[in-house]
Amino acid sequence: MAEELTTSGYIKHHLQNLTFGPKHEELEPGVWAPTGDYGFAMSSGEAAQMGFWSINVDTMFMSILLGGLMMWFFRSVAKKISAGVPTNTQNFAEWIIEFIDDSVRGSFSGGKNTLVAPMALTIFVWIFLMNLMDLIPVDLIPLAVAHGASAIFGVDPHDVFFKIVPTTDPNATLGMALFVFLLMLYYSFKVKGVGGFIGELTLQPFGKWALPINFVLETVTLIAKPFSLALRLFGNMYAGEMVFILIATMYGAGLVLGSFAGLLQVGWAIFHILIITLQAFIFMVLTTVYMDMAHQEHH
Amino acid sequence: MNINATLIGQLIAFAIFVAFCMKYVWPPIMQALEERKKKIADGLAAAERGRHEQELAEKRAQQVIHEAKDQASEIVSQAQRRGNEIVDEAKGTARTEGERILTSARAEIEQEANRARDELRAQVASVALAGAGKILSREIDDKAHTDLLDELVSQI
Numbered sequence: 015m016a017e018e019l020t021t022s023g024y025i026k027h028h029l030q031n032l033t034f035g036p037k038h039e040e041l042e043p044g045v046w047a048p049t050g051d052y053g054f055a056m057s058s059g060e061a062a063q064m065g066f067w068s069i070n071v072d073t074m075f076m077s078i079l080l081g082g083l084m085m086w087f088f089r090s091v092a093k094k095i096s097a098g099v100p101t102n103t104q105n106f107a108e109w110i111i112e113f114i115d116d117s118v119r120g121s122f123s124g125g126k127n128t129l130v131a132p133m134a135l136t137i138f139v140w141i142f143l144m145n146l147m148d149l150i151p152v153d154l155i156p157l158a159v160a161h162g163a164s165a166i167f168g169v170d171p172h173d174v175f176f177k178i179v180p181t182t183d184p185n186a187t188l189g190m191a192l193f194v195f196l197l198m199l200y201y202s203f204k205v206k207g208v209g210g211f212i213g214e215l216t217l218q219p220f221g222k223w224a225l226p227i228n229f230v231l232e233t234v235t236l237i238a239k240p241f242s243l244a245l246r247l248f249g250n251m252y253a254g255e256m257v258f259i260l261i262a263t264m265y266g267a268g269l270v271l272g273s274f275a276g277l278l279q280v281g282w283a284i285f286h287i288l289i290i291t292l293q294a295f296i297f298m299v300l301t302t303v304y305m306d307m308a309h310q311e312h313h
Numbered sequence: 314m315n316i317n318a319t320l321i322g323q324l325i326a327f328a329i330f331v332a333f334c335m336k337y338v339w340p341p342i343m344q345a346l347e348e349r350k351k352k353i354a355d356g357l358a359a360a361e362r363g364r365h366e367q368e369l370a371e372k373r374a375q376q377v378i379h380e381a382k383d384q385a386s387e388i389v390s391q392a393q394r395r396g397n398e399i400v401d402e403a404k405g406t407a408r409t410e411g412e413r414i415l416t417s418a419r420a421e422i423e424q425e426a427n428r429a430r431d432e433l434r435a436q437v438a439s440v441a442l443a444g445a446g447k448i449l450s451r452e453i454d455d456k457a458h459t460d461l462l463d464e465l466v467s468q469i
Contacts (some may be wrong), residue, residue, distance in 0.1 A: 021397060031319075033315070033317070035318075056391070061315060062315055064315070064317065065317070066316065066317050066318060066319055067317070068315075068317045068318060069317060069318045069322060070317065070319040072320050074317050074319060074323070074324070074326070077323065077326060078326055081326060081330045083328075084330075085330060085333050085334065085338065088334070088338040088339055089333075089338055089340070090339040091342065091391045092338050092342050093341075094336060095341055095342055095345040096345065097346075097348035097349040097352055098349075099346050107342065108342065108346060109344070111339075111342050111346070112346070115343070128335060128339075128340075129331070129335055131339060132334040132335040132338065132344070132426060133331045133334070133335070133341035135334055135339065136330050136331045140327075140330060152465050169368070180323075183314060183319065184316065185317060185319035185320045185322075187318065187321075188316070188320050189319070189320045189321065189322065189323025189324040189326075190323060190324070190327045192320065192324050193324045193327045193328055193331075275421045307451060
């Protein structure tokens with residue numbers, strides 16, 4: 015069910031993840047029925063019909079690939095590390111780690127916690143790498159994947175979706191934010207106790223006589239934390255990706271606009287380097303701050 | 314852009330990466346960094362200690378040099394004193410020796426002179442006798458002497 019090659023079709027195609035789940039077919043426009051098989055969604059409509067129990071294979075693949083790459087790099091450094099004169103690779107890894115360690119020391123005061131700093135490192139480097147995929151020309155890898163798939167499996171290349179930037183998938187950012195949220199709850203209960211944590215949710219900011227209002231306010235505050243974390247990253251990266259796609263659509267509009275688009279793309283990519291790093295940093299710092307808040311007995 | 318099980322997958326992947334990082338990446342690197350920090354601190358302390366020791370050693374060396382100089386000058390002065398003593402002593406012995414040689418030479422001279430005198434004396438007598446003999450032999454005038462002798466004989 016290849017969509018017609020229009021600008022909006024192009025954009026839609028680029029914004030669709032490669033989704034694996036229960037197959038559906040469109041009996042008539044707007045009416046879908048499950049076929050009983052599992053497979054890749056052939057259109058964004060089908061992907062939407064697959065419901066919760068489907069998985070974005072491209073997001074998972076890219077994020078695990080990049081995370082694995084990162085872990086392999088740091089593990090290979092950690093294995094050969096020496097306190098003597100460092101090699102260049104070791105120096106680079108140490109530079110990142112010291113930067114993370116400094117930021118964590120600056121914003122986390124919850125005493126000895128062996129989780130927060132490594133988590134901050136994971137968050138920063140992983141999100142940075144995932145965001146970095148945004149700088150790869152938007153069509154390069156999707157086209158390669160689509161044509162590879164069509165050569166191997168004989169499917170129409172237009173039906174193969176591939177998004178290489180996992181952080182433009184809200185599932186990825188929400189998944190990470192949810193893990194942070196679970197850790198926040200865990201440490202809140204662990205450090206403050208059940209009573210302490212419930213007290214924190216109900217007895218402020220207005221004192222015990224305004225208990226329901228307090229509870230509503232504090233619960234919203236608490237839940238807003240992971241959502242703001244996830245949506246900030248997702249929004250920034252999605253918008254950036256969108257701009258790249260829009261610039262890419264200009265390439266088909268003649269030589270003058272095409273070369274102008276080239277200039278725009280370079281400019282936006284340079285500017286985007288800043289956003290990529292900044293968003294990774296913000297996610298890391300906010301996570302650390304939330305962990306710190308979970309560790310604090312009193313506000 | 315649908316919320317689906319990717320959410321859970323990402324959550325699990327994230328948790329695994331964090332756990333891996335926490336267990337196998339962060340501790341060894343931090344430990345190495347701490348170790349290096351300690352090494353550098355130790356090195357700096359050792360350098361400080363070394364500098365201090367060097368200062369002490371320099372001070373000690375100066376002291377030793379001072380002592381050596383003092384000792385050397387003492388030795389020189391002692392040697393000078395001893396030299397003077399030896400010269401004085403030598404002068405004394407030389408003087409007495411000289412006097413001794415002088416007196417013995419004088420005595421010998423005197424002895425020699427006495428001996429020469431004695432010899433001379435002895436020789437003078439014989440020379441005198443010889444001279445006298447010569448004189449006598451030349452002066453003898455048989456006639457006069459015969460007269461003389463005759464007179465002597467006549468007186469007898």
